[in-house]
Amino acid sequence: MDALMSPVLELSASQLARNVAAVRERITPSALMLAMKDDAYGHGIDWTLNALADDVELERFGSFDVDTGLRIRALRPRARVFAWTTSDDDEIRAAVDARLELGIGSAEYLRRVVAIARASGRSVAVHLKIDTGLHRNGIRPENWSEFVAEAASAQRAGAVRVVGAWSHLAEASDAEDDESAAGFRAAVDELHRQGIAPEDTHLTASAASWWRPELRGTVCRIGAFCYGIRSADGPQIPGVRPIAALRARVLDVGDRSVEVGIGALHGLPSTLVGASIGTPAGARQILAVGDMRSSVARWNGVSVGDVVSVFGPGDQGESDATALGEHIGTVGEEILTRLTPAVRRVAIR
Numbered sequence: 067m068d069a070l071m072s073p074v075l076e077l078s079a080s081q082l083a084r085n086v087a088a089v090r091e092r093i094t095p096s097a098l099m100l101a102m103k104d105d106a107y108g109h110g111i112d113w114t115l116n117a118l119a120d121d122v123e124l125e126r127f128g129s130f131d132v133d134t135g136l137r138i139r140a141l142r143p144r145a146r147v148f149a150w151t152t153s154d155d156d157e158i159r160a161a162v163d164a165r166l167e168l169g170i171g172s173a174e175y176l177r178r179v180v181a182i183a184r185a186s187g188r189s190v191a192v193h194l195k196i197d198t199g200l201h202r203n204g205i206r207p208e209n210w211s212e213f214v215a216e217a218a219s220a221q222r223a224g225a226v227r228v229v230g231a232w233s234h235l236a237e238a239s240d241a242e243d244d245e246s247a248a249g250f251r252a253a254v255d256e257l258h259r260q261g262i263a264p265e266d267t268h269l270t271a272s273a274a275s276w277w278r279p280e281l282r283g284t285v286c287r288i289g290a291f292c293y294g295i296r297s298a299d300g301p302q303i304p305g306v307r308p309i310a311a312l313r314a315r316v317l318d319v320g321d322r323s324v325e326v327g328i329g330a331l332h333g334l335p336s337t338l339v340g341a342s343i344g345t346p347a348g349a350r351q352i353l354a355v356g357d358m359r360s361s362v363a364r365w366n367g368v369s370v371g372d373v374v375s376v377f378g379p380g381d382q383g384e385s386d387a388t389a390l391g392e393h394i395g396t397v398g399e400e401i402l403t404r405l406t407p408a409v410r411r412v413a414i415r
């Protein structure tokens with residue numbers, strides 16, 4: 067396909083800055099740690115960090131894996147970067163060299179980090195993770211006290227600095243989150259009893275940081291709302307808009323339908339049939355999703371080359387990525403992260 071006719075993901079730096087400002091204003095005095103997993107939720111780590119450099123400076127980033135953390139470190143030599151997933155020894159060594167902070171969710175992982183810290187002669191900043199009910203990773207409450215004793219001894223030996231205590235909420239119900247928060251507070255108390263006073267406590271991601279101020283710690287790990295992705299079945303967030311718009315072009319005009327240049331091989335889920343997209347005449351239904359093109363209900367006055375918006379801020383009557391996700395029982399993040407490199411990324415203000 068002609069490059070001009072291939073789909074593009076437009077990325078708005080100014081909207082990213084506005085979202086970050088709205089989130090920061092909401093959560094202050096807690097600090098923002100921008101979550102950048104999945105290539106910054108499909109927006110691209112490089113684009114996101116470059117875009118932020120124009121308008122806002124953030125000091126803290128969350129990377130999930132070490133590779134992502136190293137990329138952030140390359141572009142932000144002085145920022146604090148937190149890599150929270152359990153990594154192998156080569157990754158730990160690279161992380162220690164790059165001064166990444168590591169999330170520690172098991173005694174076994176703590177021991178590996180301590181061994182590598184000792185061998186490198188460095189002290190590694192770590193955030194200890196209590197499992198408050200999600201059962202994904204983290205130290206179970208019944209093992210916490212013993213684990214803290216081990217971390218305290220590693221800290222006294224200079225191998226680690228415990229700079230944080232953290233957990234992750236299920237966000238399934240307020241009652242469940244309250245229970246998790248109580249478990250988290252008890253775990254932090256136990257740290258203090260054993261002589262560890264971490265400067266950071268962090269428990270909440272986008273939704274709980276926004277709606278449950280009493281659950282915020284000193285830091286909030288936030289991805290979705292900064293990228294303008296609202297929660298599935300959640301409301302629009304005041305001051306927060308999508309920063310990405312997926313645009314495609316009309317390739318062919320038929321009697322009843324119009325062919326547009328985006329399809330399953332660009333990462334558009336074929337199950338989106340029946341959802342609507344934005345056109346110059348407003349919202350129109352997707353009738354079929356093919357490999358490289360899809361058909362959409364026709365509108366009056368359409369011509370080849372017209373632009374349609376699969377998702378975006380709504381300027382053509384399109385819905386946001388979350389609404390498309392809701393149509394197929396998933397989250398907006400997945401609509402974005404499924405897009406393939408065949409979708410060109412285009413930076414706009």
Ligand SMILES: *Cc1c(COP(=O)(O)O)cnc(C)c1O
Pocket residue numbers: 101103150234270271272273287288289290291
């Ligand atoms: C993804 C993630 C976040 C950010 O979640 P959002 O809902 O996108 O803000 C925070 N913490 C952890 C551990 C995560 O995996």
